[in-house]
Amino acid sequence: MPTSNTKNYTSSHLSNEEQSKKATVEGTLRYVVHLNGTSQYLPHTIIIGVRKGGTRALLEMLSLHSDIAAAENEIHFFDWEKQYQHGVKWYLGQMPFSYPHQLTVEKTPAYFTSLEVPKRIHRMNSTIKLLLILRDPIERVLSDYTQVFYNHKQKNKSYPPAEELLLKNNELNTDYKAINRSLYEHYMEHWLKYFPLENIHIVDGDLLIRDPFPEMQKVERFLNLSPQINASNFYFNKTKGFYCLRDGGRDRCLHESKGRAHPQISTFLLGKLRDYFYKPNKKFFELVGRTFDWL
Numbered sequence: 001m002p003t004s005n006t007k008n009y010t011s012s013h014l015s016n017e018e019q020s021k022k023a024t025v026e027g028t029l030r031y032v033v034h035l036n037g038t039s040q041y042l043p044h045t046i047i048i049g050v051r052k053g054g055t056r057a058l059l060e061m062l063s064l065h066s067d068i069a070a071a072e073n074e075i076h077f078f079d080w081e082k083q084y085q086h087g088v089k090w091y092l093g094q095m096p097f098s099y100p101h102q103l104t105v106e107k108t109p110a111y112f113t114s115l116e117v118p119k120r121i122h123r124m125n126s127t128i129k130l131l132l133i134l135r136d137p138i139e140r141v142l143s144d145y146t147q148v149f150y151n152h153k154q155k156n157k158s159y160p161p162a163e164e165l166l167l168k169n170n171e172l173n174t175d176y177k178a179i180n181r182s183l184y185e186h187y188m189e190h191w192l193k194y195f196p197l198e199n200i201h202i203v204d205g206d207l208l209i210r211d212p213f214p215e216m217q218k219v220e221r222f223l224n225l226s227p228q229i230n231a232s233n234f235y236f237n238k239t240k241g242f243y244c245l246r247d248g249g250r251d252r253c254l255h256e257s258k259g260r261a262h263p264q265i266s267t268f269l270l271g272k273l274r275d276y277f278y279k280p281n282k283k284f285f286e287l288v289g290r291t292f293d294w295l
């Protein structure tokens, strides 16, 4: 239970190191301290996207680590104008209660493709570590389509077949939003105006699906976490067709909305998508000094 006891953000019970880990807005915010010593902190790291990249899987897998405190819901603070107007105190209030040694993390996949967001995060904390999970841009388009298809289905609305939306007069319909969201190079260039590359760790979303443990080891290292997540935390679930999590003897898979079958597309459309993403993908590799298995 929270106490009525509020303290300044620069509370003296924190060591210098702990204090420096906390948000840059120290002194301006107050937070409630639970009797058990937990309180709310601004995120030390944010999973900024990409939509359908595997952000939920990444957050759940990171939460296997005892030094991680994750916000359950997508907060949309930096990309939704109305939320942003609530101010940073409101944002702080959305964070989970955690111990001073823990790192707070939130994920909002839409941040990566929202042009206002980098500037706003930078204003809050210019040295924050960011996590970005990307997968093959074509897979991401199909995953995005599938998501919207099911959103419509839930509301008993119909949604055109993928082929119909992605092609216009036998050419790729580049006005389709999901295609634009897969132009990683465009958005990355913008983020790099605000944050150095070494502060943005890119998780390979295709590898995270195929073999999550090595990808998670890299994330632990990036966040300077002790190596705690291990191979036995993951097991392949044949029915789901994905890795699931094993945590203290408890097995769990991601929600059924994660890992849905994608529509079959013609080789013609696939060819068009490959041609379209070839150059932006190459540019992206140059930008981040690393290649991915996307071409």
Ligand SMILES: Nc1ncnc2c1ncn2[C@@H]1O[C@H](COP(=O)(O)OS(=O)(=O)O)[C@@H](OP(=O)(O)O)[C@H]1O
Pocket: 050, 051, 052, 053, 054, 055, 056, 057, 109, 142, 143, 144, 146, 147, 208, 209, 242, 243, 244, 254, 257, 258, 259, 260, 261
């Ligand atoms: N272990 C595991 N289990 C299930 N699903 C997994 C896993 N790892 C990665 N993924 C992939 O995550 C994709 C969904 O991505 P996001 O969580 O970022 O989607 S969202 O933007 O938050 O809606 C989701 O996309 P779809 O396959 O299109 O459903 C999955 O491919």
